[in-house]
Amino acid sequence: xxxxxxxxxxxxxxxxxxxxxxxxxxxxxxxxxxxxxxxxxxxxxxxxxxxxxxxxxxxxxxxxxxxxxxxxxxxxxxxxxxxxxxxxxxxxxxxxxxxxxxxxxxxxxxxxxxxxxxxxxxxxxxxxxxxxxxxxxxxxxxxxxxxxxxxxxxxxxxxxxxxxxxxxxxxxxxxxxxxxxxxxxxxxxxxxxxxxxxxxxxxxxxxxxxxxxxxxxxxxxxxxxxxxxxxxxxxxxxxxxxxxxxxxxxxxxxxxxxxxxxxxxxxxxxxxxxxxxxxxxxxxxxxxxxxxxxxxxxxxxxxxxxxxxxxxxxxxxxxxxxxxxxxxxxxxxxxxxxxxxxxxxxxxxxxxxxxxxxxxxxxxxxxxxxxxxxxxxxxxxxxxxxxxxxxxxxxxxxxxxxxxxxxxxxxxxxxxxxxxxxxxxxxxxxxxxxxxxxxxxxxxxxxxxxxxxxxxxxxxxxxxxxxxxxxxxxxxxxxxxxxxxxxxxxxxxxxxxxxxxxxxxxxxxxxxxxxxxxxxxxxxxxxxxxxxxxxxxxxxxxxxxxxxxxxxxxxxxxxxxxxxxxxxxxxxxxxxxxxxxxxxxxxxxxxxxxxxx
Ligand code: AMP
Numbered sequence: 001x002x003x004x005x006x007x008x009x010x011x012x013x014x015x016x017x018x019x020x021x022x023x024x025x026x027x028x029x030x031x032x033x034x035x036x037x038x039x040x041x042x043x044x045x046x047x048x049x050x051x052x053x054x055x056x057x058x059x060x061x062x063x064x065x066x067x068x069x070x071x072x073x074x075x076x077x078x079x080x081x082x083x084x085x086x087x088x089x090x091x092x093x094x095x096x097x098x099x100x101x102x103x104x105x106x107x108x109x110x111x112x113x114x115x116x117x118x119x120x121x122x123x124x125x126x127x128x129x130x131x132x133x134x135x136x137x138x139x140x141x142x143x144x145x146x147x148x149x150x151x152x153x154x155x156x157x158x159x160x161x162x163x164x165x166x167x168x169x170x171x172x173x174x175x176x177x178x179x180x181x182x183x184x185x186x187x188x189x190x191x192x193x194x195x196x197x198x199x200x201x202x203x204x205x206x207x208x209x210x211x212x213x214x215x216x217x218x219x220x221x222x223x224x225x226x227x228x229x230x231x232x233x234x235x236x237x238x239x240x241x242x243x244x245x246x247x248x249x250x251x252x253x254x255x256x257x258x259x260x261x262x263x264x265x266x267x268x269x270x271x272x273x274x275x276x277x278x279x280x281x282x283x284x285x286x287x288x289x290x291x292x293x294x295x296x297x298x299x300x301x302x303x304x305x306x307x308x309x310x311x312x313x314x315x316x317x318x319x320x321x322x323x324x325x326x327x328x329x330x331x332x333x334x335x336x337x338x339x340x341x342x343x344x345x346x347x348x349x350x351x352x353x354x355x356x357x358x359x360x361x362x363x364x365x366x367x368x369x370x371x372x373x374x375x376x377x378x379x380x381x382x383x384x385x386x387x388x389x390x391x392x393x394x395x396x397x398x399x400x401x402x403x404x405x406x407x408x409x410x411x412x413x414x415x416x417x418x419x420x421x422x423x424x425x426x427x428x429x430x431x432x433x434x435x436x437x438x439x440x441x442x443x444x445x446x447x448x449x450x451x452x453x454x455x456x457x458x459x460x461x462x463x464x465x466x467x468x469x470x471x472x473x474x475x476x477x478x479x480x481x482x483x484x485x486x487x488x489x490x491x492x493x494x495x496x497x498x499x500x501x502x503x504x505x506x507x508x509x510x511x512x513x514x515x516x517x518x519x520x521x522x523x524x525x526x527x528x529x530x531x532x533x534x535x536x537x538x539x540x541x542x543x544x545x546x547x548x549x550x551x552x553x554x555x556x557x558x559x560x561x562x563x564x565x566x567x568x569x570x571x572x573x574x575x576x577x578x579x580x581x582x583x584x585x586x587x588x589x590x591x592x593x594x595x596x597x
Pocket of ligand 1: 209248255345
């Protein structure tokens with residue numbers, strides 16, 4: 001038996017199945033390449049069951065033998081009227097659990113074909129409002145399909161998992177707004193130590209995108225119908241269905257465009273329907289429909305005892321949340337931009353897959369290792385942190401830089417490998433160090449390349465190369481660079497923000513101090529070289545300027561501005577000296593040549 005645990009979104013209209021494979025959550029496609037399986041079952045006269053798209057194709061011929069929306073028969077919201085299906089399940093000799101089992105069995109075989117092995121374990125999602133009996137019925141359906149149901153997961157919890165919200169620290173509250181084709185659900189969850197609890201749930205099992213398709217179809221017909229043609233009520237069923245299908249297409253187009261065309265050739269004998277619909281026209285129809293979801297949002301919040309401002313995140317799920325109007329209204333009601341980065345139709349299935357991956361133990365590692373939590377770098381002159389791989393870089397990755405010697409005659413360089421977000425090396429963590437030898441030479445003559453390579457497991461290898469001699473040194477950091485606990489990472493990041501200003505001025509000071517020391521050394525060397533060629537007053541003036549820099553360098557409190565000003569004064573004064581040195585050198589060489597002549 002394989003270690004795979006399937007994640008299944010058993011939906012009212014469509015279902016999805018997936019698995020964590022090689023560390024990645026993926027949704028599986030059937031032989032036709034489709035990931036969405038219609039939750040439809042056809043029952044042939046001899047009792048043979050056909051599931052999915054094939055069942056829907058048979059619905060045209062045998063509508064009373066094709067079962068759809070069976071999930072509505074397993075459970076509906078308390079207080080809402082039951083749903084009358086357009087088929088007689090009893091007459092077909094089946095129970096809702098058996099029909100659900102047929103769908104789950106089909107999804108199991110889709111997964112087994114895709115994975116080329118038997119899979120017997122699954123996580124299945126159910127609406128948050130499903131009670132214990134309805135959850136038990138879903139579990140039973142899974143077992144009848146030959147699956148060990150490892151967990152029955154609430155749909156909003158699955159959506160939150162898909163968004164990685166279980167990684168949030170502390171006590172968090174999340175609202176999940178799920179507007180699909182036929183149903184609307186809103187739930188408020190609380191996350192405590194990585195576990196979600198549904199605090200409240202509300203919604204309407206008869207509210208969804210389908211309603212909007214119908215009202216848009218009616219509006220299109222009103223706008224386009226030629227003189228003397230029947231009104232909507234009296235239009236043939238087939239034509240109404242065609243218009244509703246076209247309206248859905250228009251609605252989807254208007255989620256990304258301002259205008260969408262509707263073209264139905266030969267809609268009424270020789271007459272073709274051709275009209276344009278604008279986003280504004282759709283929004284006018286959609287507004288009351290979106291507003292109808294608001295009272296459920298308020299209800300869920302009040303049941304959870306929360307104000308919108310007390311929520312940490314709002315997650316959008318369901319195809320209809322692709323509509324800009326829906327996003328805009330939700331953002332306004334909840335006072336924040338909702339999370340929309342996940343595929344709204346796949347978020348629930350993805351969450352089920354992730355839960356399955358966590359339960360089977362195949363996910364935890366990779367999820368934690370996919371980015372570097374902290375920056376990696378080395379210490380450079382003056383104790384500064386030089387970042388080579390910034391934090392949040394995706395693994396695997398490689399980056400490098402070229403360094404030189406700060407002191408003349410230096411024969412080696414100590415590379416300290418650091419991890420952290422602070423500007424000063426001493427505030428970051430040292431992962432390792434390596435001494436890189438190189439050919440001694442004047443300051444700035446060495447060329448040492450440092451390359452960091454992080455593999456998929458987060459292991460860091462530091463390669464250093466003396467580019468003059470081509471000699472390499474490799475340092476494998478034993479401690480996994482990303483293997484630091486979340487708390488320590490949080491603290492490091494928090495401190496880097498807290499100390500950002502101080503760190504910045506400390507960096508500036510260090511850089512100015514390096515420059516000051518360089519200048520003092522240069523001035524001393526120049527004065528020695530010039531000797532008699534420079535007047536005592538001039539020499540004293542330069543020395544005084546050098547002392548001023550020295551005083552700033554020695555000061556107990558670091559004054560970046562004062563040090564920079566002293567540096568500048570000394571630098572200006574030495575410019576003239578530099579010119580003098582060049583002239584002197586030229587004269588000397590001329591004099592030598594004169595002697596030689
Ligand atoms: P679901 O039940 O989550 O699969 O959502 C299906 C509903 O989402 C249907 O009513 C679709 O018409 C609607 N839908 C899908 N894509 C879009 C889109 N791009 N814009 C507006 N509605 C959409």
